[in-house]
Structure formats: structure tokens, C-alpha cells
Amino acid sequence: MNELSSLRLKRRTLLKGLGVIGLASISPCAFSLTSEQKEPLRRIHLKLTDYQTFRSTCAMECLHCNLTAYVYQKKLMKIEATEGFNVKCCLRGISRTKWVYHQQRVTTPLLRVGKKGEGKFEPITWQQALDLIEKNIRATIKEQGNEGLLLSTHAGNMDSIKNDMGKAFFDYLGGSVKQAGSLCCSAVTAAMMPMVGLRYADTRDTIADSRLIICWGNNPAVTMQAYFKNYLRAQEQGARIVVIDPRFNETAAKADEWIPIVPGTDTALALGMMKIIIEEQHIDADFLRQHTSAVYLVDAKDQLVRADATDSESYLVYDCTSQSLVRHDQAGITPALFQHQLPTDSGYRTVFETVYQQAAPWTLDRVAAETDIPAHTILRLARDYATTAPAMIVQNMSGAQRTEFGTYVAASQFYLALLTGNIGKRGAGICDAGGARQMAKFSPIIPPAPAVKKITPIPVSKVGEWVANDRPYPIKFWWIMTMGVMTQLPNTNMVRKALEKVPFVVVADNLMSSTALYADLVLPVTTIFEDVSLMAGVRSHYVQLMEQAVEPPGEAKPDYWIFARLAERFGFGDVFNQPIEHYINACLQGSGITLEQLKKGPVLPVSGDWIPFENGVFRTPTRKAHFFIEEWQKKAFSPVVTYLRVNESPQGSPELAAKYPLMAVQRKLARSIHSSHGMNEWILEVQRNKPNVMIHPQDAQQRRIKHGDWATVFNQRGEHRAIAVVTTHIKRGVVSLDNGWWEQQGGSSSHVTNDAVEALGTGHCCNSTLVDVRAEG
Ligand SMILES: Nc1nc2c(c(=O)[nH]1)N[C@H]1C(S)=C(S)[C@@H](COP(=O)(O)OP(=O)(O)OC[C@H]3O[C@@H](n4cnc5c(=O)[nH]c(N)nc54)[C@H](O)[C@@H]3O)O[C@H]1N2
Ligand SMILES: Nc1nc2c(c(=O)[nH]1)N[C@H]1C(S)=C(S)[C@@H](COP(=O)(O)OP(=O)(O)OC[C@H]3O[C@@H](n4cnc5c(=O)[nH]c(N)nc54)[C@H](O)[C@@H]3O)O[C@H]1N2
Ligand code: SF4
Ligand SMILES: [Mo]
Numbered sequence: 001m002n003e004l005s006s007l008r009l010k011r012r013t014l015l016k017g018l019g020v021i022g023l024a025s026i027s028p029c030a031f032s033l034t035s036e037q038k039e040p041l042r043r044i045h046l047k048l049t050d051y052q053t054f055r056s057t058c059a060m061e062c063l064h065c066n067l068t069a070y071v072y073q074k075k076l077m078k079i080e081a082t083e084g085f086n087v088k089c090c091l092r093g094i095s096r097t098k099w100v101y102h103q104q105r106v107t108t109p110l111l112r113v114g115k116k117g118e119g120k121f122e123p124i125t126w127q128q129a130l131d132l133i134e135k136n137i138r139a140t141i142k143e144q145g146n147e148g149l150l151l152s153t154h155a156g157n158m159d160s161i162k163n164d165m166g167k168a169f170f171d172y173l174g175g176s177v178k179q180a181g182s183l184c185c186s187a188v189t190a191a192m193m194p195m196v197g198l199r200y201a202d203t204r205d206t207i208a209d210s211r212l213i214i215c216w217g218n219n220p221a222v223t224m225q226a227y228f229k230n231y232l233r234a235q236e237q238g239a240r241i242v243v244i245d246p247r248f249n250e251t252a253a254k255a256d257e258w259i260p261i262v263p264g265t266d267t268a269l270a271l272g273m274m275k276i277i278i279e280e281q282h283i284d285a286d287f288l289r290q291h292t293s294a295v296y297l298v299d300a301k302d303q304l305v306r307a308d309a310t311d312s313e314s315y316l317v318y319d320c321t322s323q324s325l326v327r328h329d330q331a332g333i334t335p336a337l338f339q340h341q342l343p344t345d346s347g348y349r350t351v352f353e354t355v356y357q358q359a360a361p362w363t364l365d366r367v368a369a370e371t372d373i374p375a376h377t378i379l380r381l382a383r384d385y386a387t388t389a390p391a392m393i394v395q396n397m398s399g400a401q402r403t404e405f406g407t408y409v410a411a412s413q414f415y416l417a418l419l420t421g422n423i424g425k426r427g428a429g430i431c432d433a434g435g436a437r438q439m440a441k442f443s444p445i446i447p448p449a450p451a452v453k454k455i456t457p458i459p460v461s462k463v464g465e466w467v468a469n470d471r472p473y474p475i476k477f478w479w480i481m482t483m484g485v486m487t488q489l490p491n492t493n494m495v496r497k498a499l500e501k502v503p504f505v506v507v508a509d510n511l512m513s514s515t516a517l518y519a520d521l522v523l524p525v526t527t528i529f530e531d532v533s534l535m536a537g538v539r540s541h542y543v544q545l546m547e548q549a550v551e552p553p554g555e556a557k558p559d560y561w562i563f564a565r566l567a568e569r570f571g572f573g574d575v576f577n578q579p580i581e582h583y584i585n586a587c588l589q590g591s592g593i594t595l596e597q598l599k600k601g602p603v604l605p606v607s608g609d610w611i612p613f614e615n616g617v618f619r620t621p622t623r624k625a626h627f628f629i630e631e632w633q634k635k636a637f638s639p640v641v642t643y644l645r646v647n648e649s650p651q652g653s654p655e656l657a658a659k660y661p662l663m664a665v666q667r668k669l670a671r672s673i674h675s676s677h678g679m680n681e682w683i684l685e686v687q688r689n690k691p692n693v694m695i696h697p698q699d700a701q702q703r704r705i706k707h708g709d710w711a712t713v714f715n716q717r718g719e720h721r722a723i724a725v726v727t728t729h730i731k732r733g734v735v736s737l738d739n740g741w742w743e744q745q746g747g748s749s750s751h752v753t754n755d756a757v758e759a760l761g762t763g764h765c766c767n768s769t770l771v772d773v774r775a776e777g
Contacts, residue, residue, distance in 0.1 A: 046072060054549035055082055055601070056528045057535045058093045060673040061155035061184065063226045064435070064540035065089040066602050067096070069529050069549040076100050076529055076550050085602060086542070087226035092673060095682040099527055100550070104512040104679060106524040107554025116500050117743075119517045126555060126565070129521060134569050136504040137173065140476040146453050147473035149176035150502070152463065154183065154483035156509075156676060159533040159546060160587045161445060162559040165576065166481055168446040169563040172572045175453035177475065179460040183488055185397035186460075186763030187406030188432060194629045195414050197619030200538045201612035202434030203392060208233040209427030212384055212391040215243045216413060217266060217400025221250040223668050224396060234427075240388075242381065244269070245399075246665055247694060247736045248729035259381065260731045263663050264646035264768050265371040266400045270412030271643055272367030273382035274359040277419055282386035284421030285337055291616030292418050293626040294352035295335035296328060302639070304628055305348060313622050318342050318350075329622070351628045351640070355415065358642050370643075372731070386420050390427035393417060397433050399665060404646040404768040407632070407760035412641045418625050424613040434612070435538045440591040440605035442536050445583040446575060459757040461764050464494030468501055478502045481525075481559055486514035487675040487740060487748040490766055491755035493718045508559055513675065514743035524556040531558035534584045534598075536591070541610055543591070545584075545598035632760055646768045648754050650733070653770065660715045660770040662699065663734045664752060672740040679742055691746065693722040694736040695773060700726040703775055710776040713737060715769070718751035721776075735773060 051070040058065045066082035067089055076097050081089040109129035114120025124132075140148040151170045153163040170176040182189075189199045207213065207230035221228050232254070235241055241255040244266070252258040261269065277283060288294040296315040297305040307314040307327050315328045317335035323343075326333055336342050339353040364375040371378075385391050393413045395401065401410045413430050417423040423430065436442075456472040463485065467475050478499075489495045499505055499518035507519035516522045530552040535544040560580065567576035584595055593603050618625045633639035650657040671687040672678045693713055695705060705711050707726040712719050713735065720737065730736050737749035753766040 046077075051077065052549075054529065054547040055544070056546040056549065057159075057540070057544040058089060058096070059157045059159050059528050059533075059535060059546070060676050061158055062092075062539065062673050063087060063224065064158070064535055064537055064542070064544065065093050065226055066542065066544055067093055067528075071549050074550060082602070090225055091670075091683065091686070092677050092680070095677065095680050096528070098681045099510070099677065100529060102511055102679070102681070105553060105556075106510060106512055106516065106522055107556055108524055109555065110519075110522040110524075112520045116518045116520075117496065119512065121522060126557070129523065130565055130569065132521060133506060133566060136477050137570075140504075141173070144474065144476050146173065146175045147177060147455055148476040149173065150458075150467065150475045150478045151176050151178055152478065152480045152483050152485060153179075154488065155674070156482035156484070157528070157559075158535070158537050158539065160442065160536045161533050161580070161583055163482055164445050165560045165563045165583075166479070168449065169567060169576065170479070171449035171452045172567065172575065173570060174449075174451065175455050177455055177473065178457045179463060180457035181460045181758070181762030181764070183460055183764040185401065185433070186761035187401040187403075187758050188395065188397060188410040188761075190407040190631075190761030190763070191401075191411035191414060192432070194620075194631050195411060195626050196613060197621070198438060198612070200434035200438050201429070201432050202396070202610070203429040203431040203612060204230060205541075205609035206426040206428075206611060207231055207392065207431065208237065210234050210390055210392040211239050211427065212388040213239055213241045213394060214381075214385065214392070215241065215245075215251050215255070215394045217245060217398035217409070218394050218396045219245070219249040219251045219399070219668070220394060220396060221254055222670050225670070240384075246663075246731045246734045247667065249667070250670075259373055259377060262370070262372045262731070263665050263734060264403045264405075264649055266403075266409045267405065267412045267641060267643045268362060268367050268370040269373065269378065270409075270416060271359045271362040271641070272364065272378050273385065273416060274355070274412075274419060275362050276379060276382035277386045277416070278356055278359060280383070280386075282383070283419050287421030287616060288352065288419065289335055289337055291424075291618070292624050293328075293622075293628055294350065294355070294418075295337050296351045296628065297325070297348040298351060298354050298628065300347055302633070304351075304630065315622070318346065318348070328624075354640050355627050358638070358640055362643070385416065385422075389422070390425050391420075391422050392428055392431055394431040396431055399667070399767050402666070402758075402764050402767045404648065404754075404756060404758060404765040405644045405760070406758050406763055406765065408641045408644065411629075414625070415627065415641055418627070423625075424611065424616045426609070426611060429612060433539055434610075435540045436536045436543045436605055437538050438612070439541060439610065440536075440543070440593065442587050442591050443589045445586045459762045461490050461755045461757050463489055464491050464496075464498045465755060467498035468494055475502050476504065478505045479508070480505065480515060480519075481508040484513055484515050484675040486518060486743055487678075487750060489755075490750055490753040490764065491717050492748060492751040494755065495750075508562065510556065511679070514748070517743060523562060524554065525562075526552045526556050526558045530556065531560075532580045532584075533558070534587055536587060541604055542602035543588075543593050543598060543605060544602045545595070635760060637760055644759075646765075648756065648765075648768045648770050650770070656716075656770055660772045661733070662771050662773060664713065664749075664769040664771045665734060665736050665767045666739050666749060666753070667736050668739050675740045675742055675748070678740050678745065689745070691720070691722040691738045691741045691749070692725045693773060694725045694727055694730040696730050696732040696734070697726050697728060698732055699735070699773075700724060703773055705773060705775045711773050712776060713749070713752055713771050713773050715752050715771045717753075717755070720749045720751045721746050722749075724773075724775075735771065
């Protein structure tokens, strides 16, 4: 027990970094720790050359920083940012040693013996675990069909192998219920794919070239911390940073201006800005004509007009030169943009006019009333954005799009960029997450399964409610990996019911997480330094090899090992049980990058700065950006951005708001990536180990809540306890809740979050939540 305690690096050591390490004895299989110091420290002075080094990537949904692991006598001693990598890792990255050697580390398969959630398990062998899994899968398929199987994956490890292997395994079984949408960024996906033909198009390489940076519902000082230096460089060079957020967030603390806004009203602000930009003639008409669908024609039935119904790209425009309808891509034409350029009796309107019709009613006063932003601020913001070049909007999978109509929020930001031609240039664009996946072509690691049953998926926000209520089918077997369903899915009490209801829940995790507590069978998996893998993802431009630095503790195995063993039992072993290099090579195929190259270090798929949609070339079939989205129309929504008031808001649901009058928004913290690192010993040492609720002084006073007191946030879904931070850094009527606290730490703010489905992207609207807060007696 005490070997690691003697290895325990105190905070001082952590901050000091490399140097003298207190070291008594080292054993490769010691992985638990106590805070008691039993043996006197014997000091060994290690030189850099005493260590072996290995490289991996911080694989959670963050920035995939390349990390160098320092190994001494088969033990992971410390982690540093890899020299020469474009960003430096953070405290969470270097604290991963404490994840590897965590006291909650799962090191053997565990079978539940107590009640679900109680955390009572007994160790079993892999043989027994695999037998049980096989038996339960076979019984479920026999009695229930593949509709009885559910697979949940998310963002705990975003490498190119593990989640894909899991999904492929269930496909080879013949199919399963899956989650539709993502808790993260479905809304921005539903905006970007039809509009610009690409999801993930980050502009981080040219942030420093920007003159005006609008961080819109996004907090890069915390959530994109590793390259926040690019923002500061822009500022040093004279750029202004403006933050639009109901909370004075950490980015606002560094910014030139904070614009507080009522949550969920961002699209009204964007439409108001568009009205000003169009009416004051700040649009870039040439850009709109050449590179966008603004000139396409819409008929009286609200349909896009095509030359040939069988050719989806044959959009018609009105050519002002020949005064006739022609295909948009005909050479030498001058397409009409403005309505007055069309013959009065044409029966058509331009897409640009359709967009303007949505913006026109949004007078300054109306926007001010809806958003609670002063009219003069809205006017100045619109003019600044339209007349400062280059200007960038930063949304990065923003909090603003985790709202009920988040797709329109994300789309409205692209509208602003397209209208002003502020995209595809250095220092401009919409800064979103993005990475290697958008820069090169990677292949599936496993060939598609021969026969996969089409099975209705569950909208991810509804996993709790649907599973608890046997929708769409009674689930008998639930496999959860890389996902903290007990902390990250909305409406935790419903998720708990679902976990209790399903007769066989398998949770693969490396820690006894809040979710693992509710498993029937916990499978111990490796951490990033204990297996070989590949990262060619969506959060870093680099393709990175993940090297094995140390042996896994106990019986921990990579997720891909588990699927290989199971596949062998189900008769498709050879698809899954190849050496890991086989899957890495399969993924790299087509990208032009080789494993040999990666062994030398991270590889950039393209050279130079990455500028998405450079020169106005979009990734849609027409290479143009679209304003008018037929996919939205098919879902009975407006095909152009419109403002819809969030249902769970004081004005959207006055009756509910009479009981729960405060709007709750979520915030991500420096202490964790979601629930990951939530119980990391080093981080607990430097960050207060208590959740907070930020509340405005007037809201607090009404409720007799004092700064620093415990308070309970509650609504019809549940309760979340937190320490009140009484502050004017939050808008009146809004409270801000922390993301990622474990059940073992009192429970996550997801106990209260809204589990409605974001309308257009099947996403997550945790930031459209009504609550009240009470002081604790
Ligand atoms: N340290 C840390 N970094 C992370 C993560 C983490 O957990 N911890 N998670 C990573 C992941 S997966 C993601 S998706 C990104 C997310 O990155 P961000 O979007 O920056 O993260 P959030 O804190 O969810 O939201 C940002 C802000 O949105 C505000 N907000 C909420 N609702 C609204 C609204 O309706 N309108 C406006 N204008 N603002 C609103 C919140 O007050 C909050 O300050 O961060 C990534 N980086
Ligand atoms: N209340 C609230 N809820 C939210 C948000 C919020 O702001 N507030 N944000 C939302 C957003 S943006 C996101 S992206 C999601 C993130 O939600 P999740 O992706 O569920 O994130 P984590 O909580 O980090 O859970 C990841 C789990 O994977 C485990 N893990 C790590 N590596 C491996 C591995 O190699 N194999 C396996 N099998 N497991 C591994 C970790 O230990 C951890 O338990 O949360 C969403 N939910
Ligand atoms: S947590 Fe994020 S910023 Fe920190 S090291 Fe990992 S990827 Fe980098
Ligand atoms: Mo996310």
C-alpha cells in the first residue's frame, strides 16, 4: 500500500517540475496510495538520461496535447508537454500520473454484489467476465432481438481506435440501439454540415491575425486554454476581444468588453446585427454572389428553384445581364442578389431576401428587450464586426449552442461571417474545434459489417428517460465506454433509474467512476500510457502515435483487446483480433501518413497555417456556402435562421418559471474535463474541492443566500448542492453551475439539466434549464 505513498509528489514537487524526487522503493505493480507517510524518504537525484521517454496524447475531449511520459524502472514518474509541439499541456495533462496511479483505479473485472450504486463488487477473472458478457448478449439477442442491446460511447478517449472498435463490434453482432446526436456539439454540426459541408473547421492558427475577436458563448481562457496565448497575441497586436456570455467568464476577465446576454437569446442578437449590417450596406455583395447560395431563387411555395429536378445542384439564379434564369454555375453571369434586381412579376425571391425577411423585424428595441443588451451596444457590436477586418467569431462547440434551438445559434454566426465575407481568410472565420480529420482522409479501421439491422436510436439527451420507460425497446444489455452517463447525461435521476432498470450493464472504465458504481460488471481498461493507439482526431491538427510507456496495472486491458476476445467468441474474431498496428495502418491508409513517420513524432497533415474555406471554397457539393437549408425545412423548421424562444425559460414557460424562476447555465472548469480528472489528487490539492453556484446579489438576497454558504439548486428533475458565489459576474435571473462533479463528491449539476432534445441537431440543451436555489438551513 505504501510504496506509492512514498512516491507521492507533493504539490511543491509538482510545481517545481523535474528535479529531485523523493523515492523509497519502486515496484512496477504498486498502484494504490495512502496519504500516510510510513517510510522515511531516501532522496535519489535523477538525471534526464535516467528516464526512458514515451509520447502519447491527452485523449479526452480537449486539445489532444502531445505529452511526454518519463519512465524510471518501469514506473511513470512524470509527464511534461512535448518539446516543439504547438501547444503546451496544462495541469490536467501533467497530473495524468495521478490518473494512472489513482486509488480508484479499477484493476480487475468486478462483478456487482451489492445494490446498484452502492459500489460493492467482487473481483472476477477475465474468463468469467467474458463468459458473462457472451451469455447476456446471446440471451438478449435470442429473447429481445438486437433491439435489446444498447451501446453508449462518448469523449473520454477520442483516439481513432477504441470507440470505433466498439461501434463496429455491435454492428458485427447485427446491430444495436445507439445514441443519436452528441451531448457536445450536435447543434453546430446540424448547422455546419449543410451550410459549409464540413463539421469542425477551427481557425486557431490565425487567431493572432484577427483585429476583432468575438467569443460568443465560449470561454477559451479555460476551455481552449492551451492556445489561449494566440488570443493574447492578437490583443497585443491591437485586436479587441469581446465576450458575449451571461457570465463574466475567465475570457471576459482578459477581454476588452463583456456583453451579458439572456441565455438562449443569441439568435435574436445575431438577427438584429444582420439587420443593421444589411440596412447599412456593410455586406460583401461580391463574396455573397461568388461563394454563397444567397443568389439562389426561392419560389412562392418556399422551395429552392432548380433547372432540373433530378439534379440537386442545378440551382437557378436570375442573371441581370441576360435577364433570364440560368444555372448558378454558368460562367460570365451577374446573378441578382437583391430583390429589386428581379423582375417585379418573377414570382421568386432571392435567398438573400429570405434571410433579410427574418432579420428585418429585429429592430434594436426588440433585440434589446429580448436579450437585455442595451440598443447602443448592439448597434456598435454590429458595426464593429462588419467594418473591422479581419474579424473572427469564436464559438468552439459553444455553451450557446447547447440550448434548445442551438442549431440556429450556430448557423446565425455563420450567416454573419458570410454576409460580411469574414470567412476563409487569415484572422477571420468562425473558430470551431477541428483537427487532423478535416485536413486529411482517414479510413475506417474495420470494414463495414455485412448485415446491420436498422434500429431506432435514442436521442442522446433522452437516454435516461427512454431506457427507464422501455423506449424504443426494452434494453436488456447496456455497454458503456468512454462516457460518464451518471455525470454528463442530463437529468441524472432518470439516468439512475435507467441504470437500475437494465438487467446487465457493462461499464468499461479505468476508474471507479460515478457511472461504474451503477454497473453490473466493471471492466478495467488501460489509460493512455498503457497501450498503443492512434490519434487522428478533431481537436488537434496533429496525427499522433500513442505509445505504451508502462505496463497496465493488474488485469487492465485496452478496450480493443476486450472486443477482440468477444469477437472470437462470436465467430468474427479475425476482423477484430489483428495486432494494433493493423488498425493504425488501416486508419492511416489514404492520408499519406505512415506509422514509421509517427514513430518519430506528431505529424501535421498539411503544411502552413490552416485556414478553413480558404478563398471562399466551401466543402458542399457546389463549393458554395448555403443559407437556405432544405434539411431543416424537411423537419418542419424554417429553412433560414429564425429566432424561436427557448421553451424552458421564464417567457417560454411562465407556469414553470413561477416555481423555478432562475435560468441555469453550465460552465466547464479548469479542474476537469467533464468528469475526467474530477477526483485527481493533484488537482484537488490546488483547486477547491467543492462545486459552486454563481448567483447575482439581488437573487441571493431574495433567497437569504450568503456568499460562501451551501445552497441547493433544484427543479422538478432533481437537486444539486453547491457553494454560493454571490457576485455581479453573473446576470440577474441567471445562475451558473459547474460541470463534472462526481456522485462520490455530492453529485453533478446534471441532476437539474434539461433533457429536452435540441430540435434540429438532436443535441443537448443543458443551458436551457429553469431552477430555483434555496439556502441550506
Ligand atoms: N477545462 C476544460 N476545458 C474543456 C472542457 C472541460 O470540461 N474543461 N470541455 C471541452 C469540451 S468537450 C467542450 S464542448 C468545450 C466547450 O467550451 P465552452 O463552450 O467554452 O464551455 P462551456 O463552459 O460549456 O460554455 C461557455 C460559456 O457559455 C456560456 N453560456 C451558457 N449558455 C449560454 C447562452 O445561451 N448564450 C451565451 N452567449 N452564452 C452561454 C456559459 O456561461 C459559459 O461561460 O470545452 C472543451 N474544453
Ligand atoms: N451538466 C453538464 N453536462 C454536460 C456538459 C456540461 O457542460 N454540463 N457538457 C457536455 C459536453 S460538451 C460533453 S463533450 C460531454 C462529455 O461527457 P463524457 O464524454 O461522458 O465525459 P467524461 O465525464 O469525461 O467521461 C468520460 C469517461 O471515459 C472514461 N475513459 C477515459 N479513457 C477511457 C478509455 O480509454 N476507455 C474507456 N472505456 N473509458 C475511458 C473516463 O474515465 C470517464 O469516466 O458532457 C456533456 N454534458
Ligand atoms: S487537458 Fe486539455 S489542455 Fe490540458 S493537457 Fe490535456 S488536452 Fe492539453
Ligand atoms: Mo463537448
